[in-house]
Amino acid sequence: MHNELLKELEARGFINQCSNMDALNDALNNGKVTAYLGSDPTADSLHVGHLVPVMMMRWLQKYGHRPLMLVGGATGRIGDPSGRDTGRPMMTEKVLAKNIAGLKKSYSKFLHFGKGATDAIIVDNYDWMKNYTHLDFLAQFGTDFTVPRMLSMESVKRRLDNGMTFLEFNYMTFQAVDFLTLYNKYGCTLQLCGADQWGNAIMGIELIRKKVGQEAFVLSTSLITDAAGNKIGKSAGNAIWVNEDKLSPYEYWQYFRNTPDELVEKFLKIFTEIPLNEIAKLAKLQGAELNEAKRVLANAATTIAHGADAAKDAENAAAALFGGGGNMDNVPTAEIDMDAPMGVIDFLCAAGLFDSKSDARRMIEQGGVQIDGVKVTDWRATVCPKKEFMVQRGKKNHLKVIVK
16 A cells, blocks of 8 residues: 555544555556535434544545535435434425535535635536436446345345335435436546445445446445444434534533543544644653543544634643633533423523423432532422523533523
């Protein structure tokens, strides 16, 4: 592996699988490559689970290649069965439009967009998929996919016993046509994807080979999991959102600051642009000193997503909460209306700390809620009005609640 980009990606632990590493190495050495990464608009923000291929795309742009970011306005109407045991819920046009706008906002945090040779662009596969009638699509591509080949894909096999619909079965054909369309329109020869998208992506390079007789490539990344080994994502209920209207920069910073010890080096390599020789030094820290590596990780990752000022504010907020110093103005804040005593569960839900009253009650019964430093032991208790409260959920989640 002689290409500098591939060496960087390999050293940082991005590469999981490649359809043809030698040929991709040659293509990258021979000039600018256009690569695409797709995401269906199932939410109005990316989350940390999406960021491994996004950071890989960021490195691709830094090395002089062209990123092409696809939002799946068409495939989002179907629902990707990959990695799932049930179908995705259908979304309204209003929700789709809101989610697409949110994804564009997320992408712009990590990539430079514009009209230059290596500037990223955003495309929506609905722009071409909407032009096909069912008969048109079958006539043009129906004989390019065989049922045995489609049934061999892991994303299909795991759903067959759970009632996979014909709608979902079509998903991989749509994604393959996306790759072919981007190849024809933009000269795109590389698709980046998570490991769970490997089968769908391979169908794309097979379709390009059949239709135009040319070689294209797929480069996949490993999936990021939480402490329990679950894939991070909206469906799993553990998403760490990128857009600040979904998750504050402080909470984003805290996620990386609380990285498990065994993942610190991996996260430094993937979620930051810190040089590898510096990461090697940080990775050697042990015990309490490893907290310095986590602080560096949190600052670097938050700077990329939210800017240096937001990272510094988050660090100051953490110092105020946990170290007795820093500026309390940077602690996450919520405003509520409260002109009379309020049940503690209603208070917690109004502040946005819990999505449901049952979740709030469960956390109180487990001893995981404090208000102004006092543990709440009775879920039937009331909270009396005052100007400001400091609420703690679990060990790390703090919220300043201001009464309007």
